[in-house]
Amino acid sequence: MIAVAVCVPPLALGVAPYIMKNKFQREDVDTAKASIAMGLFGLTEGAIPFAAKDPIRVIPSTIVGSVVGAIVAALSGVGDTVAHGGPIVAVLGAIDGVLMFTV
Numbered sequence: 001m002i003a004v005a006v007c008v009p010p011l012a013l014g015v016a017p018y019i020m021k022n023k024f025q026r027e028d029v030d031t032a033k034a035s036i037a038m039g040l041f042g043l044t045e046g047a048i049p050f051a052a053k054d055p056i057r058v059i060p061s062t063i064v065g066s067v068v069g070a071i072v073a074a075l076s077g078v079g080d081t082v083a084h085g086g087p088i089v090a091v092l093g094a095i096d097g098v099l100m101f102t103v
Contacts, residue, residue, distance in 0.1 A: 001073045009039075
């Protein structure tokens with residue numbers, strides 16, 4: 001569950017400026033690139049610049065997104081054999097249930 005929860009905020013916030021361009025400023029796109037890179041390695045810190053800029057909206061939404069991701073992982077039997085998260089561990093074969101991990 002943790003492997004999923006830690007990568008949801010930076011990946012979601014990294015993709016958001018590309019999907020909803022009218023809601024973000026130009027510098028957010030540069031921040032998004034770093035956020036995606038951090039999210040791939042399970043580093044939640046990629047979400048911090050977005051949370052610092054708009055904490056009232058970002059913090060609750062990232063909490064809800066992480067919880068939903070963790071619940072989906074738990075209910076579908078996703079397992080992590082290493083003490084780390086993010087898609088990189090799935091690529092390296094340390095995740096049981098890769099399909100639901102990706103979902």
